[in-house]
Amino acid sequence: MSKIASFCNQKGGVGKTTSVINLASILGQYGKKVLVIDVDSQANATSGFGIDKPKTIESTTYQLIVDKRDPLELIRETGVSNVSLIASNFELSGAELELISQEKREFSLKEQLSKIENNYDYIFIDCPPSLGLMTINALVASRYIIIPLQCEYYALEGLGQLLHTYHLVKQKLNSELEIGGVILTMADFRTNLTQQVIEEVKSYFKEKVFKNIIPRTVKLSEAPSFGKPAVIYDPHNKGSEGYRSVGIELLERFEGIIINRKNEANGINERGHEEGLKEQAHENDKAEESGEVAQYAEPEKIENIGNSDRGDVLVKDERKEIINTEELNKGGKVYEQNADVIKEEIQQ
Numbered sequence: 610m611s612k613i614a615s616f617c618n619q620k621g622g623v624g625k626t627t628s629v630i631n632l633a634s635i636l637g638q639y640g641k642k643v644l645v646i647d648v649d650s651q652a653n654a655t656s657g658f659g660i661d662k663p664k665t666i667e668s669t670t671y672q673l674i675v676d677k678r679d680p681l682e683l684i685r686e687t688g689v690s691n692v693s694l695i696a697s698n699f700e701l702s703g704a705e706l707e708l709i710s711q712e713k714r715e716f717s718l719k720e721q722l723s724k725i726e727n728n729y730d731y732i733f734i735d736c737p738p739s740l741g742l743m744t745i746n747a748l749v750a751s752r753y754i755i756i757p758l759q760c761e762y763y764a765l766e767g768l769g770q771l772l773h774t775y776h777l778v779k780q781k782l783n784s785e786l787e788i789g790g791v792i793l794t795m796a797d798f799r800t801n802l803t804q805q806v807i808e809e810v811k812s813y814f815k816e817k818v819f820k821n822i823i824p825r826t827v828k829l830s831e832a833p834s835f836g837k838p839a840v841i842y843d844p845h846n847k848g849s850e851g852y853r854s855v856g857i858e859l860l861e862r863f864e865g866i867i868i869n870r871k872n873e874a875n876g877i878n879e880r881g882h883e884e885g886l887k888e889q890a891h892e893n894d895k896a897e898e899s900g901e902v903a904q905y906a907e908p909e910k911i912e913n914i915g916n917s918d919r920g921d922v923l924v925k926d927e928r929k930e931i932i933n934t935e936e937l938n939k940g941g942k943v944y945e946q947n948a949d950v951i952k953e954e955i956q957q
């Protein structure tokens with residue numbers, strides 16, 4: 610069964626769509642099958658994958674939610690390995706009105722997704738900047754709500770309303786819903802304000818906050834105009850690296866899988882597992898203290914469980930599997946080739 614997550618914040622421009630398309634692409638590169646559902650009439654997730662916004666409601670989320678058309682007929686490929694999409698267009702803005710007269714109107718998306726959820730590892734729903742019926746449909750259909758928060762002065766403003774909606778949906782419509790994580794976005798580490806916002810959000814959401822924070826970068830903002838997720842368009846810029854790290858955290862959080870990145874693998878190969886991981890953990894602490902994007906590693910109780918023929922190292926601690934792949938940082942084709950290997954390793 611797939612893990613369904615709504616990326617939700619009624620505030621506009623906080624990084625919902627950017628988070629959805631980049632994290633979906635990262636998980637796709639790690640061999641996960643992901644479906645993105647664009648539930649916003651602005652259709653930014655649709656164009657962010659380079660798909661022209663459909664001119665009519667034909668094969669869009671409108672037909673999924675309002676007309677209850679077979680979801681299998683609506684799914685498109687995105688060009689990103691393992692990532693599919695149900696597209697949106699501006700006419701979705703009329704859908705809320707149309708739905709009002711329907712019975713069980715809050716459950717429409719949930720019913721539709723139940724027909725396909727076994728086909729995907731993850732379904733990510735890109736919500737509009739409102740708490741209307743589309744967002745309620747998304748939350749009712751989801752196991753997780755993921756909240757992107759922009760690192761700015763008013764980051765927490767309006768959050769009360771969002772959490773109130775979350776609690777109401779959980780109480781009355783979907784008891785399984787839980788907060789899957791908070792992603793801090795558009796951080797400018799040079800400013801004290803960013804540091805203050807990070808502290809404030811962490812003191813409020815505690816471990817729900819993803820450790821890796823997405824910096825503000827030009828590449829992240831220009832990637833949509835090239836019709837590509839930034840992690841594909843420019844995998845090495847700090848914003849893409851940030852999303853890769855959050856994607857890795859997400860895999861750990863939702864599935865207990867840890868994927869270590871190239872430099873960690875190198876450290877481990879050269880100096881032995883335990884030492885390499887400890888060192889990386891130390892580097893993480895330092896990076897976190899200085900506010901840089903941290904990478905993730907677990908130092909405790911590590912056991913070597915074998916090497917893959919490609920020279921990757923698999924290690925396992927008591928709870929989790931750790932997979933080191935030497936070429937993970939290289940992007941593009943390498944990821945696609947790696948995806949199968951990683952998939953096999955994950956399944957073992």
Ligand SMILES: Nc1ncnc2c1ncn2[C@@H]1O[C@H](COP(=O)(O)OP(=O)(O)OP(=O)(O)O)[C@@H](O)[C@H]1O
Nearest residue numbers: 621622623624625626627738795824825826829830
């Ligand atoms: N880390 C970042 N650095 C620089 N620009 C960013 C970053 N994240 C997002 N952006 C840009 O900020 C704008 C808003 O981001 P995005 O569209 O992801 O937000 P959103 O919450 O989905 O907005 P909306 O509420 O309108 O749907 C976009 O132009 C996007 O390219």
Ligand SMILES: [Mg+2]
Nearest residue numbers: 625626649653
């Ligand atoms: Mg958006």
